[in-house]
Amino acid sequence: MEEAIDLETLCQQKGLRMTDQRRTIAAVLSKAKDHPDIEEIHRRAALRDSRISLATVYRTMNLMEELGLVDRHEFGDGRARFEAAPDAHHDHIINVETGEIVEFVDPELEILQRQIAERLGYRLVDHRVELFAVRLNQDE
Amino acid sequence: MEEAIDLETLCQQKGLRMTDQRRTIAAVLSKAKDHPDIEEIHRRAALRDSRISLATVYRTMNLMEELGLVDRHEFGDGRARFEAAPDAHHDHIINVETGEIVEFVDPELEILQRQIAERLGYRLVDHRVELFAVRLNQDE
DNA sequence: CTAGCTGCAAATTCTTTGCTACTAT
DNA sequence: ATAGTAGCAAAGAATTTGCAGCTAG
Numbered sequence: 001m002e003e004a005i006d007l008e009t010l011c012q013q014k015g016l017r018m019t020d021q022r023r024t025i026a027a028v029l030s031k032a033k034d035h036p037d038i039e040e041i042h043r044r045a046a047l048r049d050s051r052i053s054l055a056t057v058y059r060t061m062n063l064m065e066e067l068g069l070v071d072r073h074e075f076g077d078g079r080a081r082f083e084a085a086p087d088a089h090h091d092h093i094i095n096v097e098t099g100e101i102v103e104f105v106d107p108e109l110e111i112l113q114r115q116i117a118e119r120l121g122y123r124l125v126d127h128r129v130e131l132f133a134v135r136l137n138q139d140e
Numbered sequence: 141m142e143e144a145i146d147l148e149t150l151c152q153q154k155g156l157r158m159t160d161q162r163r164t165i166a167a168v169l170s171k172a173k174d175h176p177d178i179e180e181i182h183r184r185a186a187l188r189d190s191r192i193s194l195a196t197v198y199r200t201m202n203l204m205e206e207l208g209l210v211d212r213h214e215f216g217d218g219r220a221r222f223e224a225a226p227d228a229h230h231d232h233i234i235n236v237e238t239g240e241i242v243e244f245v246d247p248e249l250e251i252l253q254r255q256i257a258e259r260l261g262y263r264l265v266d267h268r269v270e271l272f273a274v275r276l277n278q279d280e
Numbered sequence: 281c282t283a284g285c286t287g288c289a290a291a292t293t294c295t296t297t298g299c300t301a302c303t304a305t
Numbered sequence: 306a307t308a309g310t311a312g313c314a315a316a317g318a319a320t321t322t323g324c325a326g327c328t329a330g
Contacts, residue, residue, distance in 0.1 A: 017304055017309060038294080053312050058295060074214050078320090079294060093262055106256050109249075113271055116246050122233055122273035129269050131253055133262035157284060157329055178319080193287050198320060218295090219319060 006030060007069060007084050014067045024049045025060050035073055035081040035101055075101070075130065091129040146170060147209060147224050154207045164189045165200050175213055175221040175241055215241070215270065231269040 007026040012018055028036075028044045036044065042057045061082055064070040073081045075094060089110070093102045109129065117124040147166040152158055168176075168184045176184065182197045201222055204210040213221045215234055229250070233242045249269065257264040 019304075019310065021311070051311085055296080055313075056311060059297095059310085062296090074216060076214060093257060093260060095262070096265060102260065104256065104260060106252070109252055109256065112246070112249055112252060113269070116244060116249065117233060117271050117273045118276070120233060120242065120244060121276050122235070122271070123276050124271055124273045125236060126272040127270065128272075129253070130267065131257050131262070131264055132266040132268075133257045133264050136258070136261050136263050159285060159329070161286070191287085195288075195321080196286060199285085199322095202321090 007064075010069050011064070011067075014069065016063070016067070020049060021045075021052050021056050022060055024052060025057060026064075029064075029070060029082065029084045032083065035075075035083050037079045037081050039079075041082065091131070093131040093133055095134065096132045097134050147204075150209050151204070151207075154209065156203070156207075160189060161185075161192050161196050162200055164192060165197060166204075169204075169210060169222065169224045172223065175215075175223050177219045177221045179219075181222065231271070233271040233273055235274065236272045237274050 007030045008018065008023055011022060011026055016022065024045045025041065027048065028041055032041075032044075038054065038057050038061065041061070042052065042054050045052045045057065061070060061072070061080075065072050065082075069085055070082050071085050073083070073092070075081060075092075088105060090103045090105045091109070093104060094100075095102070113127050113129075114124050147170045148158065148163055151162060151166055156162065164185045165181065167188065168181055172181075172184075178194065178197050178201065181201070182192065182194050185192045185197065201210060201212070201220075205212050205222075209225055210222050211225050213223070213232070215221060215232075228245060230243045230245045231249070233244060234240075235242070253267050253269075254264050
């Protein structure tokens with residue numbers, strides 16, 4: 001039973017100056033259940049407050065990413081997509097037929113990756129797993 | 141004891157018209173042991189034949205990728221990197237301190253990913269694993 | 281021959297940045 | 306007050322494309 005992440009509060013805790021624009025963008029990301037790109041974030045933010053420029057969205061996303069408040073994804077379509085940093089790490093399955101993105105967590109996968117890195121003499125600091133797949137049955 | 145992949149032969153088998161430019165680019169990729177970006181491929185190709193334009197490198201890489209002859213990677217630095225499609229699939233560890241990229245294969249990881257996809261109702265068609273890491277000891 | 285390829289330069293797309301005015305603290 | 310922020314428009318960086326001439330098969 002988790003509430004949407006309160007990104008605005010996290011921003012304040014990080015000492016960010018809270019402008020109306022940042023509040024709006026934080027709200028958009030907090031309630032987003034998908035992985036919107038910059039244009040889409042801007043579109044949604046503009047619905048709440050039309051005084052928000054694309055440049056501000058770019059700057060805000062870079063800022064929040066550096067602070068670890070949002071995750072940036074590059075799913076291979078040429079633009080960055082974002083999501084509020086989840087409490088727990090997860091990976092993604094991309095349905096190559098529909099573009100739909102499904103999140104999943106697999107502890108075994110997490111452990112295995114750490115082991116692989118260590119076996120090769122590395123300490124894992126981050127990782128990315130993207131599974132490109134199609135639905136099993138033909139029920140769409 | 142594998143020889144470098146003969147990309148030129150593969151191109152011909154796919155029915156590609158073999159121009160000097162494509163031959164040169166194929167040779168560059170065949171002998172590359174790293175993951176060069178477009179500029180780097182162009183630079184190396186130009187050493188062999190200065191009549192090659194950037195546009196042709198872009199077009200050729202798109203073509204070869206569509207034919208499955210090369211793999212495209214997006215390691216998060218904003219530009220695409222390429223490698224001749226390997227005989228066997230492998231994944232990558234990116235040393236976040238040096239930018240060095242190490243390839244690895246882990247059958248267990250391959251199997252686990254397929255299982256995860258199936259468990260969620262998908263059939264895996266492709267996947268990407270990137271481990272961002274630092275060297276364990278301070279011996280560099 | 282001629283469909284396909286190339287170089288060049290212009291165009292696109294995504295993202296960053298300089299600058300001046302504004303505002304949260 | 307004042308350091309940080311916003312908007313705008315221009316600049317950048319990576320990639321694609323229109324076109325006229327060249328070339329592999």
